[in-house]
């Protein structure tokens with residue numbers, strides 16, 4: 166049984182237009198997502214951190230395959246579930262994104278092509294490192310987009326800093342998990358030309374051929390992590 170307060174909050178937010186944004190209301194970021202969809206034969210999308218379902222709704226409006234989105238908090242899960250119920254392809258999971266991701270990867274199998282949008286944070290446990298390790302271990306074909314990530318060479322993009330105990334979303338925090346031979350990618354669009362909240366992001370793949378193909382996208386700029 167959903168909590169009635171959460172149900173009421175959904176209707177209040179809907180009436181007042183406060184149901185969150187599509188990829189931080191960033192048109193440049195939306196173009197990157199659409200470019201990835203056009204360039205790769207994506208079989209499924211995974212999103213860590215549903216929140217109000219704003220980005221999930223954007224994904225579902227552009228992609229008819231399976232979408233899995235995971236949210237830790239019951240309140241956000243209920244609100245997003247109500248918002249997203251018209252999209253039959255969206256599977257709303259309540260739980261830790263790392264555990265949900267592990268199950269989704271097992272169910273999809275190594276050969277399925279996944280787009281992974283890693284956006285679960287805000288609390289003491291930052292799942293990014295565990296999520297990256299899981300994708301590296303269980304998937305052969307994938308693109309990963311990490312939200313709220315520090316963009317090297319463009320300080321106008323915002324990023325999340327949870328302090329030395331928890332972590333900072335920047336390359337140093339994940340460097341040991343990356344293949345030094347493969348580039349990673351930042352938005353090619355300068356932050357001054359981006360719209361919305363201007364949050365930074367990082368894209369990567371652990372697969373060499375997919376990583377090279379990301380380099381063909383005009384919306385991305387390559388960066389050597391080493």
Ligand SMILES: C[S@@+](CC[C@H](N)C(=O)[O-])C[C@H]1O[C@@H](n2cnc3c(N)ncnc32)[C@H](O)[C@@H]1O
Nearest residue numbers: 214215216219220235236237261262284285286
């Ligand atoms: C930045 S918001 C996500 C925004 C959403 N992806 C969007 O684009 O609209 C972060 C969300 O992650 C959730 N979260 C934090 N840690 C989590 C975890 N370990 N597992 C699942 N969700 C988590 C938070 O409750 C919050 O709703």
